[in-house]
Amino acid sequence: MRVSNMKRIYVNEEWCLGCRLCEYNCAFANSGLKDMVTALKGKPIYPRIRVEDNQRITYAVSCRHCTDPICVKSCIAGAMYKENSVVKLDKSKCVKCLTCMLVCPFGALTIGENGVVQKCELCLQNSCGEPACVKGCPNRAIVYEERGEAE
Amino acid sequence: MKHYVIIGNGVAAVGCIEGIRSLDKNAKITVISEENRAVYSRPLISYYLEDKTDLERINYRSPDFYDKMGCEVLYGKKAVRLYCNLKNDIDSDLVTNNQKKVVVSDGTVLDYTSVCVATGSVPFIPNIEGLDEVKDKFCFMTLDDAEALKSAVNSKSRVLIIGAGLIGLKCAEGLHNRVASITVCDLADRVLSSVLEDDGAAIMKRHLETNGIKFMLSDTVMQFKKHTAIMKSGRQVEFDVLVLASGVRPNTGLIKDAGGEVNRGIIVNDRMQTSLADVYAAGDCTEGNDVSFGGRRVLALLPNAYMQGFTAGVNMAGGNEVYDKAIAMNSVGFFGLHAMTAGVYNGEIYEEKDESSLKRLFVKDGYLVGFIIVGRVERAGIYTSLIRERTPLSEIGFDILKKDATTAAFPSNVRRKMFEGVV
Numbered sequence: 001m002r003v004s005n006m007k008r009i010y011v012n013e014e015w016c017l018g019c020r021l022c023e024y025n026c027a028f029a030n031s032g033l034k035d036m037v038t039a040l041k042g043k044p045i046y047p048r049i050r051v052e053d054n055q056r057i058t059y060a061v062s063c064r065h066c067t068d069p070i071c072v073k074s075c076i077a078g079a080m081y082k083e084n085s086v087v088k089l090d091k092s093k094c095v096k097c098l099t100c101m102l103v104c105p106f107g108a109l110t111i112g113e114n115g116v117v118q119k120c121e122l123c124l125q126n127s128c129g130e131p132a133c134v135k136g137c138p139n140r141a142i143v144y145e146e147r148g149e150a151e
Numbered sequence: 152m153k154h155y156v157i158i159g160n161g162v163a164a165v166g167c168i169e170g171i172r173s174l175d176k177n178a179k180i181t182v183i184s185e186e187n188r189a190v191y192s193r194p195l196i197s198y199y200l201e202d203k204t205d206l207e208r209i210n211y212r213s214p215d216f217y218d219k220m221g222c223e224v225l226y227g228k229k230a231v232r233l234y235c236n237l238k239n240d241i242d243s244d245l246v247t248n249n250q251k252k253v254v255v256s257d258g259t260v261l262d263y264t265s266v267c268v269a270t271g272s273v274p275f276i277p278n279i280e281g282l283d284e285v286k287d288k289f290c291f292m293t294l295d296d297a298e299a300l301k302s303a304v305n306s307k308s309r310v311l312i313i314g315a316g317l318i319g320l321k322c323a324e325g326l327h328n329r330v331a332s333i334t335v336c337d338l339a340d341r342v343l344s345s346v347l348e349d350d351g352a353a354i355m356k357r358h359l360e361t362n363g364i365k366f367m368l369s370d371t372v373m374q375f376k377k378h379t380a381i382m383k384s385g386r387q388v389e390f391d392v393l394v395l396a397s398g399v400r401p402n403t404g405l406i407k408d409a410g411g412e413v414n415r416g417i418i419v420n421d422r423m424q425t426s427l428a429d430v431y432a433a434g435d436c437t438e439g440n441d442v443s444f445g446g447r448r449v450l451a452l453l454p455n456a457y458m459q460g461f462t463a464g465v466n467m468a469g470g471n472e473v474y475d476k477a478i479a480m481n482s483v484g485f486f487g488l489h490a491m492t493a494g495v496y497n498g499e500i501y502e503e504k505d506e507s508s509l510k511r512l513f514v515k516d517g518y519l520v521g522f523i524i525v526g527r528v529e530r531a532g533i534y535t536s537l538i539r540e541r542t543p544l545s546e547i548g549f550d551i552l553k554k555d556a557t558t559a560a561f562p563s564n565v566r567r568k569m570f571e572g573v574v
Binding site: 012013052053054059061064073074076092093096097099100101104105107115147 | 203204482483489530533557560
């Protein structure tokens with residue numbers, strides 16, 4: 001059983017403070033740099049998670065790693081795929097056509113530095129090794145856990 | 152043993168293979184591939200001209216894809232005739248026993264359990280006087296076309312493109328760094344006339360012009376005199392290389408000849424069945440239901456091709472898959488400016504507009520049925536999903552949503568369901 005791979009990110013709007021630390025932690029974890037200040041200070045940041053706000057509540061949105069990911073099926077470059085329950089993007093194949101953004105019902109894909117498309121890959125591909133948004137959330141409003149049926 | 156035959160080797164074929172294998176790991180699959188190549192991302196041929204992809208990265212699947220999927224591919228071959236269990240199919244000895252067969256161009260005859268026709272589309276070649284005398288002329292549909300075009304142009308080439316649609320303009324973008332000049336003509340009065348209306352097209356045209364593309368709209372070539380095109384307006388265009396991009400037609404011949412129902416495309420239902428028994432069809436050659444349009448139409452779009460192919464594959468293997476969420480949709484960018492469109496353009500309009508961006512949403516009978524967004528395209532997928540899922544706007548906070556594509560506009564019960572938790 002690939003127990004760890006069945007874990008997903010869930011958010012709790014009642015606990016979200018709207019502090020956007022998740023956005024900063026995400027941008028830092030995916031920057032490839034060792035020092036947070038060098039990575040983020042005075043620069044535009046490109047997080048793969050975004051805090052949504054409707055004046056009453058806040059919560060963070062990142063890739064849901066859908067069971068049947070429409071972005072993967074729609075990618076015109078064959079650059080998206082699902083591996084061990086994680087939806088991934090092969091940036092070397094991506095041509096920035098943004099079809100994935102046209103189809104994602106959550107608005108979870110974002111445009112990164114220099115127009116590249118980026119998405120949450122649960123920090124499994126960077127040095128953090130576990131979702132940085134979850135690790136750094138001061139109020140446990142973002143959790144990474146297994147719930148219900150696996151795929 | 153069961154034998155699934157797939158005619159065509161594009162993205163719909165991949166969907167079909169993956170659909171079959173999601174249920175049936177063992178049956179034999181044969182793919183008939185007219186092009187002598189493994190499946191590649193067809194819309195990427197313009198990026199190939201720009202060196203934004205190459206012959207390796209343009210592959211749609213990994214090199215071991217067919218092996219892993221247990222498929223035999225007949226490269227460089229064409230299906231020339233399809234026989235199925237129809238009583239009126241009498242013009243061959245092959246059907247005396249009422250057999251289901253595909254005849255291949257090299258004479259091979261394949262028996263099938265079920266077959267998927269995924270033959271895509273063919274370029275429409277306009278009938279223009281003197282066209283035969285033009286030496287350097289190209290279509291822009293295949294990687295072979297792109298390679299031939301790439302070797303035919305140089306930094307002195309003057310290129311004339313007939314057709315300001317998606318194919319013609321992506322070709323223009325792909326060529327612009329390689330050639331001296333590019334002129335695009337189209338009988339329509341605007342660029343991208345199949346996906347954009349007046350305002351969006353005007354923004355895109357200006358942007359393309361800023362990047363050096365010249366246009367002759369509401370105009371077309373009446374006659375070629377070798378390197379001169381004589382236009383309907385009377386103007387003349389000197390050119391070295393000609394690209395024909397005036398449209399495509401669904402490649403329906405096999406089904407038509409077999410007696411199946413064909414309109415503009417091969418008629419399919421939501422399970423991707425044609426009117427012929429055990430014959431399925433998927434991709435650009437088909438005409439299926441469009442939920443925003445409320446009827447059948449040809450949707451020559453890559454995502455649609457994959458999803459139709461997958462649906463056909465599952466059903467061919469005995470499953471019960473329905474694809475009833477097809478809509479027209481496009482995401483296309485030129486020189487950094489993106490346009491996203493979906494659905495149909497009628498009903499009440501909500502609009503935001505400035506010099507370089509446009510957002511136009513179309514609402515009909517309480518549903519979002521279409522949109523055109525140029526420029527600020529972030530999270531347009533939230534709108535696409537409302538069209539695809541036919542979400543009644545009365546159930547969501549559309550007053551906020553129309554201004555800002557955000558799931559935060561949804562009522563909490565809808566949002567909680569979407570995000571499977573306390574959101």
